[in-house]
Amino acid sequence: MPGRTGGRGAQVLALAVRRSLSNGPFAGAPAGCTSLDDVLGYFGPAGTFTHQALLSITDEEAIALPSVAQALDAVRSGEVERAVVPIENSVEGGVSATLDELIAGERLVIVGEIVIPVTFGLYTRPGTRLADVRHVLTHGHALAQVRQWLSRELPDALVTAAGSTAGAAQEVADPASRHDAAVCARVAGEIYGLDEVAYGIEDNPGAVTRFVMVGRPGPVAERTGTDKTTLVAYMQEDRSGALLEILEQFAVRGVNLTRIESRPTKTVLGSYCFAIDAEGHLHDNRVAEALLGLHRICRGVIFLGSYARADEQRPDVPPGFSDADFRSASDWLADLERPAGPTPA
Numbered sequence: 001m002p003g004r005t006g007g008r009g010a011q012v013l014a015l016a017v018r019r020s021l022s023n024g025p026f027a028g029a030p031a032g033c034t035s036l037d038d039v040l041g042y043f044g045p046a047g048t049f050t051h052q053a054l055l056s057i058t059d060e061e062a063i064a065l066p067s068v069a070q071a072l073d074a075v076r077s078g079e080v081e082r083a084v085v086p087i088e089n090s091v092e093g094g095v096s097a098t099l100d101e102l103i104a105g106e107r108l109v110i111v112g113e114i115v116i117p118v119t120f121g122l123y124t125r126p127g128t129r130l131a132d133v134r135h136v137l138t139h140g141h142a143l144a145q146v147r148q149w150l151s152r153e154l155p156d157a158l159v160t161a162a163g164s165t166a167g168a169a170q171e172v173a174d175p176a177s178r179h180d181a182a183v184c185a186r187v188a189g190e191i192y193g194l195d196e197v198a199y200g201i202e203d204n205p206g207a208v209t210r211f212v213m214v215g216r217p218g219p220v221a222e223r224t225g226t227d228k229t230t231l232v233a234y235m236q237e238d239r240s241g242a243l244l245e246i247l248e249q250f251a252v253r254g255v256n257l258t259r260i261e262s263r264p265t266k267t268v269l270g271s272y273c274f275a276i277d278a279e280g281h282l283h284d285n286r287v288a289e290a291l292l293g294l295h296r297i298c299r300g301v302i303f304l305g306s307y308a309r310a311d312e313q314r315p316d317v318p319p320g321f322s323d324a325d326f327r328s329a330s331d332w333l334a335d336l337e338r339p340a341g342p343t344p345a
Contacts, residue, residue, distance in 0.1 A: 038081030047166035047188030110305035123189035138183035227281035249293035254321030279315035285326035
């Protein structure tokens with residue numbers, strides 16, 4: 001069932017998260033979020049990394065939803081105005097549950113992104129030592145990031161997947177649970193009263209996870225100059241060069257891609273669409289022209305939003321592809337139809 005989080009506990013946690021992020025390139029509310037006073041939702045329960053991402057931008061009361069699908073459905077139904085869900089990890093790549101829900105469900109748009117560092121620990125019920133751990137519970141994405149540590153330190157432990165890292169901590173806190181330990185964030189361990197027996201156990205220090213704030217379709221946020229556009233493209237037909245044609249729409253207009261990922265269309269085996277993140281904004285001429293090109297050659301294009309990048313990095317626009325260059329070319333084309341002036345004597 002959904003649960004609300006807020007009040008003094010959330011404020012304290014939010015302050016801790018903000019302090020930990022304030023010196024890095026991860027702080028700040030997503031552009032396009034004109035107000036954080038509306039009811040927000042997130043992939044819960046309390047103590048997930050998604051919860052931390054939300055608390056890095058606001059300590060307002062929010063509704064925890066038990067799955068990504070339910071979080072996005074809550075936005076569609078109007079139960080919440082926006083929801084924060086994970087979409088990409090620097091180690092494991094795209095979060096398929098989020099990508100598939102954005103692609104297949106009633107249309108939603110991304111209005112902002114949040115990127116936070118991810119550090120894991122091993123947490124047990126009070127009194128349980130590392131040597132006593134036989135059953136470990138965690139989320140699949142977390143497991144992929146601590147697999148080497150677990151193999152080295154707990155080679156005989158049985159590892160089971162949970163719906164979330166915080167859910168794993170919540171389960172381990174139950175004295176009747178058969179699980180001895182959870183791999184989760186420190187915040188989750190503290191919330192559920194667990195002992196920290198190891199910290200910083202991730203195999204790739206410096207890993208980060210990207211989260212997106214999702215809302216119902218509306219006016220596209222104004223450009224910031226450090227924007228990203230997310231879309232999904234469907235090939236017209238499966239044939240040689242079809243993907244190349246999609247990529248050419250960006251390449252010939254000087255648009256750099258930051259992510260491209262194939263996802264099954266869930267129709268027949270071998271049928272895929274492509275989830276794409278591109279540098280720039282819908283209102284940038286080069287991006288708009290690329291989308292028009294995609295619309296001409298693709299069976300379908302789903303626009304999932306233009307929004308400010310969390311790292312505030314400006315795109316490196318090649319010569320000839322700025323808005324001024326596009327305007328100059330349009331003016332030149334219009335001049336071709338104007339009557340010629342008198343020939344100089």
